[in-house]
Amino acid sequence: MSATMSLALIATLAFGGQPVPSGRIAEACSGTETVQIGTQPAKTVPYAITFSADLAGKRYCYDACGKDQTYPISDPLSQPIKLADLDRGNQVRRITFDPATATLSDYQVFDIGLGKVTRQALGTCKPAEFHAPWTSPQ
Numbered sequence: 001m002s003a004t005m006s007l008a009l010i011a012t013l014a015f016g017g018q019p020v021p022s023g024r025i026a027e028a029c030s031g032t033e034t035v036q037i038g039t040q041p042a043k044t045v046p047y048a049i050t051f052s053a054d055l056a057g058k059r060y061c062y063d064a065c066g067k068d069q070t071y072p073i074s075d076p077l078s079q080p081i082k083l084a085d086l087d088r089g090n091q092v093r094r095i096t097f098d099p100a101t102a103t104l105s106d107y108q109v110f111d112i113g114l115g116k117v118t119r120q121a122l123g124t125c126k127p128a129e130f131h132a133p134w135t136s137p138q
Helices: 003-014
Strands: 024-036 043-054 057-061 070-072 081-088 093-099 105-109 117-125
Touching: 024 105, 043 081, 043 105, 043 117
Parallel strands: none
Antiparallel strands: 024 043, 024 117, 043 057, 057 070, 081 093, 093 105, 105 117
């Protein structure tokens, strides 16, 4: 089975048997985020993000999807979809989207020189307008 067919099958199964047009996802997510800086007590704050993902093109983006808002999808075939799975230097970032439950999980740890910042967000998502991720001019 080709990668494109696999993406189409996963997208169809993940959305309750309804096909995802062209393997595209667009969601507006909101929920809460827990943030801890160094040894300070953790705080819970509102969390909101809008993203679009092109599974076949293996890219996702935020808001208007400009060059600085577009990133490669870590694993478009995973379930949930791993948008980001980064562990380098002083940053760890894991973002997953589960189309079956319409939930987004966003975990990040980074060092700002004053101590580690740890973020853990969970959002419930609803369909939004799709914006194509930025592509380099040919």
